[in-house]
Amino acid sequence: MTVDGDVAVATADDMRELGRRLARALRPGDLVVLTGALGAGKTTLVQGIGAGLGVDEPILSPTFVISRVHRGGRVPLVHVDAYRLGTAVEVDDLDLEASLEDSVTVVEWGAGLVEQLSPERLEVHIERSGREEDDLRRVRLVGVGPRWTGETSLP
Numbered sequence: 036m037t038v039d040g041d042v043a044v045a046t047a048d049d050m051r052e053l054g055r056r057l058a059r060a061l062r063p064g065d066l067v068v069l070t071g072a073l074g075a076g077k078t079t080l081v082q083g084i085g086a087g088l089g090v091d092e093p094i095l096s097p098t099f100v101i102s103r104v105h106r107g108g109r110v111p112l113v114h115v116d117a118y119r120l121g122t123a124v125e126v127d128d129l130d131l132e133a134s135l136e137d138s139v140t141v142v143e144w145g146a147g148l149v150e151q152l153s154p155e156r157l158e159v160h161i162e163r164s165g166r167e168e169d170d171l172r173r174v175r176l177v178g179v180g181p182r183w184t185g186e187t188s189l190p
C-alpha cells in the first residue's frame with residue numbers, strides 16, 4: 036500500500052482496478068474515508084474494493100440509503116455515503132461501531148464526520164487532475180495511525 040503516495044488514474048476501469056488492489060490490503064476493522072468532489076470517482080473506487088473482496092452484487096451509490104452492507108465476500112463491506120449527513124451525531128445513529136470490527140467500512144464524504152469511529156483510518160483523496168471533462172484523476176492515500184504505517188507499496 037502506498038501510504039502517503041500518489042497514483043494517477045486515467046479511467047474509471049483503472050479506478051476499479053486500484054480498488055481491487057487496495058482490497059488485498061484491507062482487513063476486518065479497517066476504516067477507509069473517501070474524499071473528493073461530486074463525480075470524482077469515490078463510488079467507482081468502492082466498486083473495485085467490493086470486487087477485490089469478492090462481493091458479487093452490484094455496488095451502487097448508497098446516497099439515498101446512506102449505508103449498505105455487502106456480504107458474500109472475504110469480509111463484509113459496509114459502504115456509507117455521508118453526503119446527506121450534517122453532523123457526527125447523525126453518523127452515530129447509523130451505529131457503524133456495531134459492524135466496524137468485523138467489516139471493512141468505506142465512507143464517502145466521511146471526512147470530519149467519522150474520525151470518532153476509530154483512531155486509525157486510511158484516507159483516500161481523489162481529485163480531478165485537469166479540466167472538468169477530463170477522465171484523469173489523482174488519488175492520494177494517507178494512512179492515519181499505526182495500522183497504516185510500515186506498508187510502503189500497493190500489493
Ligand SMILES: Nc1ncnc2c1ncn2[C@@H]1O[C@H](COP(=O)(O)OP(=O)(O)OP(=O)(O)O)[C@@H](O)[C@H]1O
Pocket residue numbers: 044045046047048049050071072073074075076077078079080096143169170171172
Ligand atoms: N479516472 C476515473 N476514475 C473514476 N471515475 C471516472 C474516471 N473517469 C471517468 N469516470 C467516471 O466518473 C464518474 C464517477 O462517478 P462516481 O459515482 O464514482 O463518483 P463519486 O465520487 O462517488 O460521486 P458522488 O460524490 O456523487 O458520490 C463515473 O461515471 C465514472 O465512470
Ligand SMILES: [Mg+2]
Pocket residue numbers: 077078079096097116143
Ligand atoms: Mg458516490
